[in-house]
Amino acid sequence: MITRDPGEFLAFARGLAGDFGPACAKAAFLVAPEGFALAEQSASDNAYMDLSVRVDPQRALAQHRGLQRALAEDLPTVCFPGDPATPDALFPNNVFGTAPGRLVIGHMRHPVRQREAERADIRGFFTGAMGYREIDLRAQPGICELTGSMVVDRARGLGFVGLGERCDAAGAAAMHAAFGLRASFLFDLAPGEYHANVVMSVLAGRALVICPGGFADPAAAAAIAALYAPAVVTLTDAQKAAFAGNCIALRGDRVRVSQAGADALRPDQVAALADAGFALAPVPLDEIEKAGGSLRCCVAEIY
Numbered sequence: 001m002i003t004r005d006p007g008e009f010l011a012f013a014r015g016l017a018g019d020f021g022p023a024c025a026k027a028a029f030l031v032a033p034e035g036f037a038l039a040e041q042s043a044s045d046n047a048y049m050d051l052s053v054r055v056d057p058q059r060a061l062a063q064h065r066g067l068q069r070a071l072a073e074d075l076p077t078v079c080f081p082g083d084p085a086t087p088d089a090l091f092p093n094n095v096f097g098t099a100p101g102r103l104v105i106g107h108m109r110h111p112v113r114q115r116e117a118e119r120a121d122i123r124g125f126f127t128g129a130m131g132y133r134e135i136d137l138r139a140q141p142g143i144c145e146l147t148g149s150m151v152v153d154r155a156r157g158l159g160f161v162g163l164g165e166r167c168d169a170a171g172a173a174a175m176h177a178a179f180g181l182r183a184s185f186l187f188d189l190a191p192g193e194y195h196a197n198v199v200m201s202v203l204a205g206r207a208l209v210i211c212p213g214g215f216a217d218p219a220a221a222a223a224i225a226a227l228y229a230p231a232v233v234t235l236t237d238a239q240k241a242a243f244a245g246n247c248i249a250l251r252g253d254r255v256r257v258s259q260a261g262a263d264a265l266r267p268d269q270v271a272a273l274a275d276a277g278f279a280l281a282p283v284p285l286d287e288i289e290k291a292g293g294s295l296r297c298c299v300a301e302i303y
Contacts, residue, residue: 001183002176006223009185013158013227016182020157021100023205024251025301027076029122030068031092033288035084036060048198048241048292060287064090067298070283074250080122089116090288091297094148094195096122097179098303103132104178106146109166114138135178142170148195148297150175150184155205159184160224162196162214187220197296199240200224203249207231207276211240231276239264243294250299253277258285258294 003009036057064079071077082089089095095116097104103126108114117138126132137144144150149167151160159181161172169186176184190213193199199214200221208228212221213236225232235245242264247257255278262282270280285295 002173002186003183004186006185006219009183010223010226012183013156013185016156016158018155018205020182021154022303023155024249025075025303027078027302028071028250029092029300029302030064030071030077030079030298031089031122032079032082033057033060033064033087033090033291034082035087036090036287036291037084037087048194048243048289053290055290056287063283063285063287064298067283067285067295070281071250071256071299074254074256080119080125086112086116088113088291090291091148091293092116092122092300093197093297094145096300097146098126098132098301099179100303101132102178103127103134104146104175105134105136105138107138107140107142107144107171107174109143109145137171137174137178140170140174142168142172142174144168144171144175145195146175147301148197150179151196151200151202152179152181153202153205154303157182160196160200160202161186162189162193162199163187164189164193166194185220185224188216190214190216194292195297198243198246198293201245201247201296202228203247203255203273203276203278204252207233207273207278209233209235209245209247211235211237211245213237214240214245231272233265233269233272243289246294246296248296248299249278250301254279254281256281256283256295256299258283258289260286260289261294
């Protein structure tokens with residue numbers, strides 16, 4: 001089912017068991033921020049970027065290495081080399097996604113990001129070394145930036161798709177089919193938002209972090225929250241701007257988030273995550289966040 005109707009979605013999703021697949025990935029991969037810089041094309045529709053800010057490539061590399069070390073405590077984590085010609089490649093989850101036995105390649109909006117999909121090493125890793133089947137969405141007409149635009153509840157087989165500059169309805173349908181989901185709920189992002197994974201995150205299929213201010217229609221956010229209640233952390237716009245919503249659970253008892261995102265959370269919100277069985281595990285990423293994305297954006301999950 002693919003729907004924009006909050007009531008229809010909620011009625012269907014509430015009847016689903018968490019038996020669609022593993023709630024957390026079995027491994028992850030990153031792409032190093034070689035030649036770290038801010039991409040002008042991406043800044044055109046990413047309000048979290050400021051082209052006037054100076055960046056430190058070496059500091060970004062050091063923070064990225066720290067991120068890999070931290071994630072390796074949670075699950076096997078590999079890192080591919082970056083390329084200064086693709087400055088946004090450190091956010092590979094927009095371009096590459098996986099489902100069991102499948103590698104999905106997204107249809108990126110900006111040419112500077114479309115080049116990332118040509119990487120023979122990443123594609124060969126999955127199709128050759130891992131034996132995955134490749135599903136290339138670049139030829140279909142819809143724009144779809146994979147798990148940037150779509151937040152996936154892997155346990156239930158649900159997709160939450162934020163429509164805007166970087167994902168349209170045709171792209172949402174293509175992702176729904178490629179990931180083989182049971183249902184996808186489509187909603188418009190608020191003006192100025194570029195990806196759904198900045199405004200919400202589903203944690204291991206049993207908890208939700210969400211900022212209603214990132215949705216054009218409050219009813220859409222309310223329907224999603226109702227599905228995961230009471231294990232819901234509701235963010236303010238300021239917390240969202242600090243990337244508190246750009247978090248991920250790579251194992252069933254830990255939430256990875258940037259240090260800035262963690263610092264923005266109130267004690268009661270941290271306690272709510274603990275009540276849901278999650279410890280907060282922050283990683284310093286303030287240099288990388290100057291590029292308009294944070295921890296979850298850096299992580300391409302392998303299922």
